Amino acid sequence: MAEVLVLVEHADGEPKKVTAELLTLARTLGEPSAVFLGGPGTYAKAKEYLAQYGAAKVYVGESDDLADYVVAPAAEVLAKLIASASPVAVLTAATPDARETAARAAAKSDSGFLWDAVGLTPELVATQGIFGGSTIVQSHVTKGIPVIAVRPNSTAAEAAPGTPTEEQLTIEVSDVAKTAKIVDRVVEAKSGRPDLTEAQIVVSGGRGLGAGENFALVEKLADSLGAAVGASRAATDAGWYPHQNQVGQTGKTVSPQLYVAVGISGAIQHRAGMQTSKTIVAINKDPEAPIFELADFGLVGDLFQVVPQLTDEVEKRK
Amino acid sequence: MNIVVTVKQVPDTWAEKKLDASDRTTDRKSVDNVMNEMDEYGVEEALRIKEAHGGEVTVVTMGPQKAVETIRKALSMGADKAVHLTDDALHGSDALQTSKALAKVIATLSPDLVITATEASDARGGVMGALLAERLGLPQLTLARKVTVDPAAGTVQIERQADNGYALVEASLPAVVGVVEKINEPRYPSFKGIMAAKKKPLTTLGVGEAGLDASEVGLASAGSKVDDAEPRPPRQSGTIVKDEGDGGAKIAEFLATQKLI
Numbered sequence A: 001m002a003e004v005l006v007l008v009e010h011a012d013g014e015p016k017k018v019t020a021e022l023l024t025l026a027r028t029l030g031e032p033s034a035v036f037l038g039g040p041g042t043y044a045k046a047k048e049y050l051a052q053y054g055a056a057k058v059y060v061g062e063s064d065d066l067a068d069y070v071v072a073p074a075a076e077v078l079a080k081l082i083a084s085a086s087p088v089a090v091l092t093a094a095t096p097d098a099r100e101t102a103a104r105a106a107a108k109s110d111s112g113f114l115w116d117a118v119g120l121t122p123e124l125v126a127t128q129g130i131f132g133g134s135t136i137v138q139s140h141v142t143k144g145i146p147v148i149a150v151r152p153n154s155t156a157a158e159a160a161p162g163t164p165t166e167e168q169l170t171i172e173v174s175d176v177a178k179t180a181k182i183v184d185r186v187v188e189a190k191s192g193r194p195d196l197t198e199a200q201i202v203v204s205g206g207r208g209l210g211a212g213e214n215f216a217l218v219e220k221l222a223d224s225l226g227a228a229v230g231a232s233r234a235a236t237d238a239g240w241y242p243h244q245n246q247v248g249q250t251g252k253t254v255s256p257q258l259y260v261a262v263g264i265s266g267a268i269q270h271r272a273g274m275q276t277s278k279t280i281v282a283i284n285k286d287p288e289a290p291i292f293e294l295a296d297f298g299l300v301g302d303l304f305q306v307v308p309q310l311t312d313e314v315e316k317r318k
Numbered sequence B: 001m002n003i004v005v006t007v008k009q010v011p012d013t014w015a016e017k018k019l020d021a022s023d024r025t026t027d028r029k030s031v032d033n034v035m036n037e038m039d040e041y042g043v044e045e046a047l048r049i050k051e052a053h054g055g056e057v058t059v060v061t062m063g064p065q066k067a068v069e070t071i072r073k074a075l076s077m078g079a080d081k082a083v084h085l086t087d088d089a090l091h092g093s094d095a096l097q098t099s100k101a102l103a104k105v106i107a108t109l110s111p112d113l114v115i116t117a118t119e120a121s122d123a124r125g126g127v128m129g130a131l132l133a134e135r136l137g138l139p140q141l142t143l144a145r146k147v148t149v150d151p152a153a154g155t156v157q158i159e160r161q162a163d164n165g166y167a168l169v170e171a172s173l174p175a176v177v178g179v180v181e182k183i184n185e186p187r188y189p190s191f192k193g194i195m196a197a198k199k200k201p202l203t204t205l206g207v208g209e210a211g212l213d214a215s216e217v218g219l220a221s222a223g224s225k226v227d228d229a230e231p232r233p234p235r236q237s238g239t240i241v242k243d244e245g246d247g248g249a250k251i252a253e254f255l256a257t258q259k260l261i
């Protein structure tokens, strides 16, 4: 069967959920080969998971060069693999690092590159939402080996346990790929909540919260739902919530089963990051707020009354 | 410091964006066009680096004739000169072709620093910084929320935004830096700036003059093709309820019927 390369999305070896989604999608196109690229000793943490989600083969690349420099080494290794394996397609997550890696690998292999795919047919026709999701296009790669970056949460992951064969890659990276050196990694926030782009439920807060400490209301609701916490730019700009949690055109794009907007007006730049959510709930005291145009369920009211009550109700129903 | 900053003209954020019905490229004719908002942050960062260390800022744009309005805006913010790559043959170029064309132009300017923004609001590719680094063989310092240049040492350091914090990344100059919008607060062009912009040098290049072959750019040789485009089906209009003291409970009920809790 035709080989499909899947670039494993992971944090220090811990696979991200989108990896399972990519493997599931790859199985509809051919036989998935996972490509694991990371620092020495990191693959052990991903091995089991990749087998569980149906990788037929795993290319294992572990090297300090892959961990210590920005994107270029991974792109080089991926491009070499594209040339030697000659797969029918290459799938990566549409996350910042992976899409940069995919783009550079596509440039090196003179292949076409599509990003933000939310669906893919066996004929490799991709569905994408463009212009902030307002237009749906079908497109396909016309040149080389299709390299396609897929949005997290666009396929439901299904397990398909197996025993993949493993091939160790010899990592030799050129000097020109080792010029942007990562000298330190600083962790600023680790909430224990799900990743924003991967979460099934996202609860976001905006300027309506009035102050940073009031984000506690949003967090409590999020925790009762097992959700990730997002924020509008007004909230991140005010320093009420970390920038990494911003949803929108210049923040994260999310596509969860449920998006709850609390005290967010629904500016076009905010919508661009959340309007493909399956179900949208909005809480806003202004009945004219544009967010209500998107809402499946909109509640016109004071968030300080509504949100605590909602949290209690969710807890009660558990 | 010889700084190049890339800017792109895009359909206005508030405009209803469409694809051209004939060739399914972005319709840039029937809408108002503006400088990509994110690029204002790139221009601002370039100006700040110049103000701190001296040098010159050159704006580079690839786009139709009227993208010159966006160039003017960058010049009126304070950039010194501009190169406009414009040619009918470029119409419909994809990100990979655009990076090739821009790299060709940028290479002739021998910059110490190339600054891009992270994303353009029309394509939302978010890959141009990475691709320019690839094409130019320069260090990739993208997703920068802070940039520190040391011209004497010939180095540049950035904070690269990550999911749970940031990575500190270092490189030697020349380098490509991609900035996120968190990095600064762009200035508004002053009246004096707007007047001065009209007299600043602008070089206009066609494909041939830029040393590009018309066969490597444009729709015909793009690496991907749009087969079909349709407006997203409008969302089913939802239920809007006014809070009567039981709003939280009402939402919970709705979530339960949707099997979301």
Ligand SMILES: Cc1cc2nc3c(=O)[nH]c(=O)nc-3n(C[C@H](O)[C@H](O)[C@H](O)COP(=O)(O)OP(=O)(O)OC[C@H]3O[C@@H](n4cnc5c(N)ncnc54)[C@H](O)[C@@H]3O)c2cc1C
Pocket (backbone or CB within 6 Å): A205, A206, A207, A208, A209, A231, A232, A233, A234, A235, A246, A247, A248, A249, A250, A251, A252, A262, A263, A264, A265, A266, A267, A268, A269, A270, A273, A283, A284, A285, A286, A289, A301, A302, A303, A304, B037, B038, B181
């Ligand atoms: C280049 C650029 C990029 C941008 N990128 C993004 C982005 O990525 N993400 C993003 O979100 N924005 C982005 N923006 C900003 C965007 O235009 C809006 O300014 C922003 O989304 C507004 O945030 P908000 O909805 O929280 O605030 P506001 O628009 O001020 O809305 C607050 C809402 O809270 C409601 N409210 C107030 N008090 C209460 C209460 N007690 N109970 C209930 N409701 C209440 C109000 O009725 C109002 O509707 C960008 C802008 C630019 C120029």
Ligand SMILES: Nc1ncnc2c1ncn2[C@@H]1O[C@H](COP(=O)(O)O)[C@@H](O)[C@H]1O
Pocket (backbone or CB within 6 Å): B006, B007, B008, B009, B036, B038, B039, B042, B060, B061, B062, B063, B095, B098, B102, B115, B116, B117, B118, B119, B120, B121, B123, B124, B125, B126, B127, B128, B129
């Ligand atoms: N045609 C272009 N001309 C100049 N700069 C561009 C062009 N296209 C993209 N860029 C730059 O690359 C960034 C990212 O664009 P994109 O990858 O299209 O989202 C933009 O913010 C610009 O700085």
